[in-house]
Amino acid sequence: MTSIAREDYLKAMWKLGSSNIGTLELANHLKVTPASTTKMILKLSENGLVRHKPYKGASLTEIGLKQALSVVRRHRLLETFLSKTLGLSNESLHVEAERLEHALSKDLENSIAKYLNNPVRDPHGHPIPGPNGEIFNNEDILLSECPISSTIIIRQVPDEDSEILIWLKHNGVSLGQKMYIKSKNNFDDSLVVEINNSLIEISSNMSKLVYVTIE
Amino acid sequence: MTSIAREDYLKAMWKLGSSNIGTLELANHLKVTPASTTKMILKLSENGLVRHKPYKGASLTEIGLKQALSVVRRHRLLETFLSKTLGLSNESLHVEAERLEHALSKDLENSIAKYLNNPVRDPHGHPIPGPNGEIFNNEDILLSECPISSTIIIRQVPDEDSEILIWLKHNGVSLGQKMYIKSKNNFDDSLVVEINNSLIEISSNMSKLVYVTIE
DNA sequence: TAATATTATTAGCCGTGGCTAAACTTTATA
DNA sequence: TATAAAGTTTAGCCACGGCTAATAATATTA
Missing domain, CATH: 2.30.30.90 (Ferrous iron transport protein A (FeoA))
Structure with missing residues (x-):
């Protein structure tokens, strides 16, 4: 029921903002066609992760948001982890984390967080959501x-x-x-x-x- | 053309030995049905990764072997890396590496190998194939x-x-x-x-x- | 050797997640 | 406001990688 593609859609929607996300906008972001996007939005909508008004736009539900933030958390923890251990350059961190984020178990996520002393920012300065999606008050x-x-x-x-x-x-x-x-x-x-x-x-x-x- | 499933088949075939691997044997190892296995063997055979004699068994070609060893290398490097950095227990290493191995880019593989000083054994003592599939002479x-x-x-x-x-x-x-x-x-x-x-x-x-x- | 059991393959189905082409809304413009 | 443009959805296709059920080949054993 979860899958790499679904996680990618949820994360992209989170990045694009809170409400009324256009199909085309989302499609462009994910480099797929609008038709594919509509299809996936309907699937996610059936599963209660996304709200969708036909022709009007889509947005994440509470559950969808939580799952999106879980992906973001894994991504940013991985960036921080790879930066700290391997000393990868800031430019390459993102693309590596992008591949690995979908394969990170809850256990490993926890181990990494602990190893890093539960960091609240990644190497780019972005806030790392907590294990339940909590995000610190960002005043930047x-x-x-x-x-x-x-x-x-x-x-x-x-x-x-x-x-x-x-x-x-x-x-x-x-x-x-x-x-x-x-x-x-x-x-x-x-x-x-x-x-x-x-x-x-x-x-x-x-x-x-x-x-x-x-x- | 490569995919998680294909990598899993190749790796499983490598584990099961060099020649005449039975469909049932492979299916059991991968926890799929024999029918699915036959199908995949045919696909891999079309792509030159596997040799297949109907009703007689299958084996890896040179190219297939190389790809299998690449997966094994990633797996064992990951085990070594996670063991060294996070200090994961030997029991949990395998399952974590199993998920991550398919998401490891060549670049990251190289970084990890370098970080670990190109190890030739993983934490279980298994030989780690080199970047081109070379494996040290194992006299154990x-x-x-x-x-x-x-x-x-x-x-x-x-x-x-x-x-x-x-x-x-x-x-x-x-x-x-x-x-x-x-x-x-x-x-x-x-x-x-x-x-x-x-x-x-x-x-x-x-x-x-x-x-x-x-x- | 003939019957039976085991193993392997084929045929056909399904869900996933892409795609194109066509139809349909909504928005912008003349 | 009528028409054109832009955005969205639907319909229908495809490859992938599972599955079951049916068939075929090989091995075993009576």
């Missing part, structure tokens, strides 16, 4: 929404799309890093920030993928 | 075949069937352990061995599952 805000002249600390970077990760690394942007926001370009919303006494420009797209706290 | 012999009055060292214990593992542990039989073979019962082939100055009886079944070297 998007870099793009920070006021000018504030000093901020990088808290979360994406785990997918390794190009961005490589760009970030190349420009010395890593978790825990402090930056000072110098100015914002009103035309394209790009930022100029000071980091280690040097100035770098951060595009609007980029600044919408990075979460920070204001110091 | 079955405990059941040792002459009386020989001193031997335990080299390999089963990784499945945790009852046996628990019995072994309970009786102080672990890898590297020395024993002296006192006597053999000619009726049931059970052995009496001396281990840490105490005598234990080892049934014939058991002694056919443990590999040793003679000191």
